[in-house]
Structures are given as structure tokens and as C-alpha cells.
Amino acid sequence: MSLRQEVLHLYRCLMRLSYRWESALGNPGATEEERKYIREESRRLFKKNKSITDEKEVQDHLKEGVTRLDLAIHYRNPYPRPVHLPQHVLHSKTGKRLKGQQRKLEQSKPIYVKSYDDES
Incomplete structure (x- = not known):
């Protein structure tokens, strides 16, 4: 198909x-x-x-x-x-760990809410 x-x-x-x-x-x-x-x-x-x-x-x-x-x-x-993300990725979004935190957030997000990236 x-x-x-x-x-x-x-x-x-x-x-x-x-x-x-x-x-x-x-x-x-x-x-x-x-x-x-x-x-x-x-x-x-x-x-x-x-x-x-x-x-x-x-x-x-x-x-x-x-x-x-x-x-x-x-x-x-x-x-x-609802999406339940690991708590260790929800700390401050400033500083040196920003890229790592964003990567962890993206990896931990379930497939069924990927389309809401642009809207949040």
C-alpha cells in the first residue's frame, strides 16, 4: 500500500x-x-x-x-x-544543560503527542 x-x-x-x-x-x-x-x-x-x-x-x-x-x-x-515526563528533565531551562534537557524532553515524549510541538 x-x-x-x-x-x-x-x-x-x-x-x-x-x-x-x-x-x-x-x-x-x-x-x-x-x-x-x-x-x-x-x-x-x-x-x-x-x-x-x-x-x-x-x-x-x-x-x-x-x-x-x-x-x-x-x-x-x-x-x-496526559504526558508524564521524567522529573530530571524539568529543571531550569537555562545554562549549560539546556541542549541536553531539550534532547531528553524530545526523547521522552510519546508518539501520540508529537503533533503538539508547534502549538505549545
């Missing part, structure tokens, strides 16, 4: 999920809000990344999308899960 087909398949899966999603709370208002979040978040991220041509980068984004999809289905929660 080509990368383009994989991307389109993931997008279709996300859109189908957004129309059949049922909230774990059982509240119709929460269900509609979560459905809307899935649709808007999917569209936003796919539009943001549509100009990426590097095969490795596309595969990384695909892996992130599939992981987020699997987590949403498994935990019945479409929102990103």
Missing part, C-alpha cells in the same frame, strides 16, 4: 469514527462535543501536514495518527492523554 493510500485510509477511519462515536459518559451533549472534536482535530492536522513530502516524516505522522486512533478507541476518550 502506498503512503498516499495509507494516509487516505487513516483519514477515512477517523471520519467514520467521528460519525459513530459514543461518549463513555453516555451524555448526548458530550457525545456530540467529542464527535466534533474528532472531526475538527483530524481536519486541522491533515491540512497542517498536507505539504509534507519526506517519506520518513509522513510515516512518523501516520504512526502518530494510528496510535491516537487506537488509544481513543481503547480508552473511549478522543482527547490526547
Whole structure:
């Protein structure tokens, strides 16, 4: 399967999920809000990344999308899960250790929140 087909398949899966999603709370208002979040978040991220041509980068984004999809289905929660970073990397971000701390932060970040780098 080509990368383009994989991307389109993931997008279709996300859109189908957004129309059949049922909230774990059982509240119709929460269900509609979560459905809307899935649709808007999917569209936003796919539009943001549509100009990426590097095969490795596309595969990384695909892996992130599939992981987020699997987590949403498994935990019945479409929102990103909290990230718990090791405490030793959360010290002051000034001085000599800045590059090492940034590298440790990047390495410890789970795949399913990589797309939030630009927004934080």
C-alpha cells in the first residue's frame, strides 16, 4: 500500500469514527462535543501536514495518527492523554544543560503527542 493510500485510509477511519462515536459518559451533549472534536482535530492536522513530502516524516505522522486512533478507541476518550515526563528533565531551562534537557524532553515524549510541538 502506498503512503498516499495509507494516509487516505487513516483519514477515512477517523471520519467514520467521528460519525459513530459514543461518549463513555453516555451524555448526548458530550457525545456530540467529542464527535466534533474528532472531526475538527483530524481536519486541522491533515491540512497542517498536507505539504509534507519526506517519506520518513509522513510515516512518523501516520504512526502518530494510528496510535491516537487506537488509544481513543481503547480508552473511549478522543482527547490526547496526559504526558508524564521524567522529573530530571524539568529543571531550569537555562545554562549549560539546556541542549541536553531539550534532547531528553524530545526523547521522552510519546508518539501520540508529537503533533503538539508547534502549538505549545
